[in-house]
Amino acid sequence: MTRLAEHELLRGSLDHCVKCTICETACPVSNVTSLFPGPKYAGPQSERYRIADEPTVDASVDYCSGCGICSQVCPQGVKIAELNAQARDQLKRQHGVPLRDRVITRPTWLGRAGTPAAAVANWSLGFRPARILAEKALGVHRDAPAPRFAGRRFSRWARTHTSPAAARRVVYFHGCGTEYYEPWEGERVVAVLEHNGYEVVVPKQDCCGLPLQSSGLFDAARKTVLRLARALAPYVADEHTIIVGNATSCTLMLKREAREILELDDDPDLRRVSERTYDVCELLLEQHARGELRTDFAPLHETVAYHAPCQQQGHWIGKPALELLALIPGLEVRELNARCCGIAGTYGLKAEKYEIAMAVGSDLFAQVSASGAATVACDSETCRWQITHGTQLPSVHPIDYLYRAYGLE
Amino acid sequence: MKRSQRDDVIVIGAGTAGLTAAIRLAEAGASVRVVARGIGSTHLAPGTIDVLGYAPGGEARVPVRSPAAAVAQLAADRPDHPYALVGAEVVAEAVAWLREAAANGPLPGYRYAGELERNLMLPTAVGALKPSALVPETFAAGDAAELGRVCVIGIAALRDFYPQLCAANLRAAGIDAHAASIELVLERADASMLGLARRFDDATWRASFCALLAPLVRAADHVGLPATLGLSDPHAVLSELERRLGRRVFEIPSLPPSVPGMRLYEILRQRLRAAGGRIALGASIVSHQRQGERIASVDAATAGSETTYSADAFVLASGGFHSGAIALDSHWVTRELVLGLPLQGLPAASEPRFVAAYGAEQPLARVGVAVDRELRATGAANVVVAGASLPGAVPWHEGSGEGIALASGYRAAQVVAAELGAGIGAAA
Numbered sequence: 132m133t134r135l136a137e138h139e140l141l142r143g144s145l146d147h148c149v150k151c152t153i154c155e156t157a158c159p160v161s162n163v164t165s166l167f168p169g170p171k172y173a174g175p176q177s178e179r180y181r182i183a184d185e186p187t188v189d190a191s192v193d194y195c196s197g198c199g200i201c202s203q204v205c206p207q208g209v210k211i212a213e214l215n216a217q218a219r220d221q222l223k224r225q226h227g228v229p230l231r232d233r234v235i236t237r238p239t240w241l242g243r244a245g246t247p248a249a250a251v252a253n254w255s256l257g258f259r260p261a262r263i264l265a266e267k268a269l270g271v272h273r274d275a276p277a278p279r280f281a282g283r284r285f286s287r288w289a290r291t292h293t294s295p296a297a298a299r300r301v302v303y304f305h306g307c308g309t310e311y312y313e314p315w316e317g318e319r320v321v322a323v324l325e326h327n328g329y330e331v332v333v334p335k336q337d338c339c340g341l342p343l344q345s346s347g348l349f350d351a352a353r354k355t356v357l358r359l360a361r362a363l364a365p366y367v368a369d370e371h372t373i374i375v376g377n378a379t380s381c382t383l384m385l386k387r388e389a390r391e392i393l394e395l396d397d398d399p400d401l402r403r404v405s406e407r408t409y410d411v412c413e414l415l416l417e418q419h420a421r422g423e424l425r426t427d428f429a430p431l432h433e434t435v436a437y438h439a440p441c442q443q444q445g446h447w448i449g450k451p452a453l454e455l456l457a458l459i460p461g462l463e464v465r466e467l468n469a470r471c472c473g474i475a476g477t478y479g480l481k482a483e484k485y486e487i488a489m490a491v492g493s494d495l496f497a498q499v500s501a502s503g504a505a506t507v508a509c510d511s512e513t514c515r516w517q518i519t520h521g522t523q524l525p526s527v528h529p530i531d532y533l534y535r536a537y538g539l540e
Numbered sequence: 541m542k543r544s545q546r547d548d549v550i551v552i553g554a555g556t557a558g559l560t561a562a563i564r565l566a567e568a569g570a571s572v573r574v575v576a577r578g579i580g581s582t583h584l585a586p587g588t589i590d591v592l593g594y595a596p597g598g599e600a601r602v603p604v605r606s607p608a609a610a611v612a613q614l615a616a617d618r619p620d621h622p623y624a625l626v627g628a629e630v631v632a633e634a635v636a637w638l639r640e641a642a643a644n645g646p647l648p649g650y651r652y653a654g655e656l657e658r659n660l661m662l663p664t665a666v667g668a669l670k671p672s673a674l675v676p677e678t679f680a681a682g683d684a685a686e687l688g689r690v691c692v693i694g695i696a697a698l699r700d701f702y703p704q705l706c707a708a709n710l711r712a713a714g715i716d717a718h719a720a721s722i723e724l725v726l727e728r729a730d731a732s733m734l735g736l737a738r739r740f741d742d743a744t745w746r747a748s749f750c751a752l753l754a755p756l757v758r759a760a761d762h763v764g765l766p767a768t769l770g771l772s773d774p775h776a777v778l779s780e781l782e783r784r785l786g787r788r789v790f791e792i793p794s795l796p797p798s799v800p801g802m803r804l805y806e807i808l809r810q811r812l813r814a815a816g817g818r819i820a821l822g823a824s825i826v827s828h829q830r831q832g833e834r835i836a837s838v839d840a841a842t843a844g845s846e847t848t849y850s851a852d853a854f855v856l857a858s859g860g861f862h863s864g865a866i867a868l869d870s871h872w873v874t875r876e877l878v879l880g881l882p883l884q885g886l887p888a889a890s891e892p893r894f895v896a897a898y899g900a901e902q903p904l905a906r907v908g909v910a911v912d913r914e915l916r917a918t919g920a921a922n923v924v925v926a927g928a929s930l931p932g933a934v935p936w937h938e939g940s941g942e943g944i945a946l947a948s949g950y951r952a953a954q955v956v957a958a959e960l961g962a963g964i965g966a967a968a
Contacts, residue, residue: 147864152797153583156734165727203822206578206863373541386844406541406845413543420546446843447822448543449573454818466813 137394141214147207148175154201154211159441159471160194163490167194170201173218174211181218187225192218194484196475196491197345198441216344216392223347231269235477236342236351242280242311249282272485276474276520278312278512285314289333292321297330302366304385304408306378307338308512316512316527319534320377320411326537327418327425336362340393341384345476349393356389357398364400367407374408377528379510380442380476382410387445410443411530412510416451419458428536430461435532436504438467438495438518440511441475452510452529459536465502469495472509474517489521496521508532542839543847547571549956550838550851552825552878553865555580556942557927558857559808560634560949561956563641565855566815568957574812574819575840575849579805581859581928581945586767586793587800588679589638589946591631591656592623593671593939603671607943608632608656620885620906620932622944625915626951631943632656634950635674642676645807649775653680661685663692663764665701665794667709667717671939676800678769678778681762682790688761690717692792693753695724697731700795701766720756722749736768737799740777750784757785767791767799774803823847825858825878834922835879853922853956856881857949860908860928868893868904876909876929881917884910884931905934914955915948922959926952 154170155161161169173192180188192215201211223232234240245252255261262273285305301324309317321331340355363374376382385408390396409417418424439450456464472492473479479488499507499522507526509515515526534540547570551562554576566572591607595614604610611631615624623631635656642652652674654660659671661684669684690710694703703719710717724731739745757763763781769791770777781789793800812819823840829848830836837850858865858878866883868874872893876883885906887893893903908931910918915930917923926948928941935941 151584152732152734153579155732156583156797156802157579162734162738204579206576206580208577208824371541383843408844409543417544420544445822447820447840448842448847449818449820468810 134394137396138217141210141217141391142178144208144210145175145178145214148209149207150175151206153204153206157200157204157470159198159200159473159491160196160487164194164487166487167191170195170211170215174201174215175209178214178218181221187218187222190222190226193222193347194487195219196471196473196478196488198471198475199445200441200470203444203447210391213392216347219347220349228346228348229270231271231481232346232348234269235271235480236346236348237338238307238311238342239338242284242307245280246282246284246311249280253279266482270482271480272482275480275485276516278308278516281312281314283314285310285317286333286335288314288318289321294321294325294331297325297328299328300330300332300372301414302363302372302374303331303333304336304363304374304376304382305333306376306381306512308378313512316377316530319528319539320530322539323415323530323533323537324375324411326539327415332366334362334366339381339384340389341380342477344384344388344392345478352389353393353395356384356393357395357401359385360398360401360404363404367403372407373414374404375411375414376408377411377510377530378512379410379440379446380513382408383442383445410446410448410451410510412451412455413446413448415533416454419455425537426458428459428533429538431459431532431536432461434463434465434502434504436465436467436499436502436507437529438469438472438507438509438514440509440514441471443510452508456508456529456532459532462532462536465504467495467498467502469498471495472514472517472521474513476513479517488517492517492521499524541845543842543845544850545573545847546850547573548851548960549573549853549855550575550849551855551857552576552838553580553857553859553927554578554819554821555857555859555927555945556582556804556808557945557949557952558855559812560946561855561857561926561952562817563808563812563815564950564953565956566812566817568953570957570960572817573849574817575823575825575838576819576821577824578821580863581941582801582805582808583798584796585798585801585942587676587798587804588662588672588793589635589652589674589942590671590939591635591673591943593659594937596621596934596938603661604659606657607659607673611656618932622930622933622948623940625911625913625930626947630951630954631947634947637950638674638946641811642807646810647772647774647803647807650803651677651775653677663706663710663792665706665766665792667706667713669713673943676774676791676803678767678774678791678800680790681788682764682792684713684715687715689759690715690762690764691757691760692717692719692764693756694719694721695731695736695766696721697724697726698733698736698766699731700733701792706764706792718760722752722756732797733766733768733794733799734797736766737771740768740770741772746777746780750781754785757787761787763787763789764792765789767793769799771799771802828879833919835920838879852960853924855924855926855952855956856909856917856929857926857952858929861904863928865929866907874904874907879917879920879923881923882910882919883907884918901934901937906932908932915952916955924952924955
């Protein structure tokens with residue numbers, strides 16, 4: 132299928148829109164700001180006025196955060212968020228891309244630059260005058276949550292680590308957050324997988340291109356995700372090896388978004404990788420359903436709040452992390468009932484969108500405080516950084532609780 | 541390569557029928573997963589439980605006074621009607637259950653009012669009076685039998701509610717009604733029902749709204765407002781308005797999104813969560829595997845590749861024509877699209893599929909998944925059918941959609957629980 136045909140297929144889903152407004156009830160952004168008129172307006176309604184090569188008449192679609200909840204709740208299967216992402220790409224082509232969007236959407240550049248100079252980089256990220264300068268010069272909000280460089284890379288650890296040979300093998304896709312900012316999360320994922328009888332292979336890999344895509348830089352996003360697909364595909368050439376990731380938005384990019392939004396459904400490498408990719412909690416829950424997950428959990432006597440990120444919800448598999456956490460004796464899990472933390476990857480970093488992102492997240496932050504939990508479990512790293520920014524509480528991947536309950540510390 | 545999950549029961553559909561069945565089964569100890577393409581009917585319907593507004597077959601549109609009596613009569617007269625399959629007793633049990641679920645739900649103090657012995661007659665957005673058995677407490681004061689002088693309030697920026705139209709039609713029905721509008725300064729040129737409801741959640745905004753409203757309603761005993769009285773604490777909003785205005789206040793439903801319907805969804809969803817049930821939204825069911833007369837598993841089009849959900853029993857609550865689960869194609873062939881099950885109530889091949897008369901009963905109106913007396917799908921013994929997927933009713937004529945959804949969802953759970961018996965919880 133050509134890319135145009137794929138686009139027309141996506142567009143064809145508009146005909147199923149009955150204007151029921153269910154998407155509007157779920158949109159985190161339009162419920163806090165009038166700058167974004169809502170998914171129905173920006174999507175199925177405005178799309179009729181978008182004509183190839185003609186100027187975009189309405190720029191409000193840039194305020195869509197790309198969280199994807201509209202497509203998830205639509206009872207008619209309309210690809211609302213996907214079309215809005217494409218409209219944003221068109222908008223950027225016509226109106227140009229700010230330098231900021233070229234920089235903050237490349238975690239690999241940032242990570243490679245920041246890691247060797249972590250002390251200096253981290254200091255400047257916390258240094259007010261530097262942040263004000265970055266806001267003025269680049270448009271990155273001075274208060275936006277900025278992760279700290281770990282100063283070491285996960286892949287370095289992985290190279291020195293030998294995973295014990297086992298009957299089942301998984302390929303670990305760790306993503307940039309684990310690589311540059313939270314390498315310990317990757318070590319824990321590997322330990323939990325090995326504990327459950329997997330041999331873990333860590334191929335050389337790079338960014339999935341999601342930040343580029345969600346900022347509307349589709350050409351660069353396509354190059355990036357295809358490079359990753361080429362790197363991973365040879366590892367799943369057999370019939371059974373799977374890929375597992377802990378960065379839920381990046382695994383969703385591989386599974387669905389690159390195929391639909393970037394219209395790369397025809398690429399055989401990406402398809403194979405997409406079909407084989409699992410979210411780590413999804414994989415472990417599937418193993419549990421087969422009665423094969425180890426449940427030698429020691430009790431954890433504490434309370435944790437759990438937030439399912441929008442991008443995790445985009446896998447359309449419910450909340451596997453919640454089901455896994457429920458297996459740990461003693462652990463009190465409070466499921467939060469808010470839609471979104473607001474950050475949406477890089478959305479909440481942008482100076483003109485920071486306040487919106489914080490307003491979106493305010494409901495979640497209030498629920499965290501009311502929950503009495505000392506930590507928040509969440510499957511996406513950018514969401515975790517935003518939650519910590521909004522609540523001052525630590526936020527970790529759900530896998531951390533399994534890691535501790537298994538006694539792997 | 542397919543992903544896989546296993547549960548006791550998979551419920552297909554997240555509307556009132558599916559959620560009711562899922563909750564009842566989860567509370568009986570089964571491991572239950574709701575799999576649905578999106579959110580269901582709750583957000584589109586007014587949030588009332590209309591059990592039976594008009595008895596089928598009658599010439600004139602005379603509203604039913606007692607749904608309890610009329611349901612029993614209907615069950616006797618029309619053995620194919622969902623109420624005949626479910627039984628009047630189960631209808632009453634299900635209604636009592638929903639009242640309890642709302643009272644113990646996440647919205648403090650928010651209750652459902654009304655009873656099966658008497659329909660309430662409540663103003664719609666166009667000022668017609670609609671019979672409902674069970675209604676949110678925020679609607680109750682609108683019952684025509686109790687209405688004194690009514691002031692119907694509109695908000696100038698609200699595009700989905702016209703108080704003059706509503707009041708004029710209420711007057712035509714013999715109710716002493718007049719209209720008034722409030723000018724609000726809003727960020728946007730227009731406002732939606734949902735946008736206003738979020739404003740009502742804010743105590744400061746509410747107080748200033750009451751200050752604007754008070755002078756307009758001096759001549760009235762009752763104040764009708766578009767159904768926007770908050771999402772998080774509607775009981776408190778209603779109490780505060782009635783206290784500040786010194787008058788009875790009621791909500792009038794209008795175009796979607798339905799704020800009272802969203803409250804109902806929240807009541808059901810949180811009840812399901814508390815019972816340990818799970819919901820996976822977003823993926824459509826695209827295929828299934830059979831073992832003889834049973835469905836062994838269904839495949840959902842989850843991200844990346846399909847997920848196979850295996851279960852001992854399935855509840856099909858995916859809706860009828862309007863949700864897209866049953867479709868008539870351009871060759872005039874009617875199909876159930878989720879599990880490919882046989883349909884019932886189809887006109888013969890030589891008969892018309894459509895009549896060109898507005899408001900007339902359409903030949904396809906009673907089409908639904910063919911079922912036995914226990915709601916089991918023909919040809920799929922472990923699939924129990926509920927809600928708008930069922931044949932034999934014309935909900936929009938009868939004023940029975942939510943009642944059928946609630947009662948058949950409740951009944952479906954009984955049938956499945958009896959079948960699973962000692963096996964309940966085996967997959968948990």
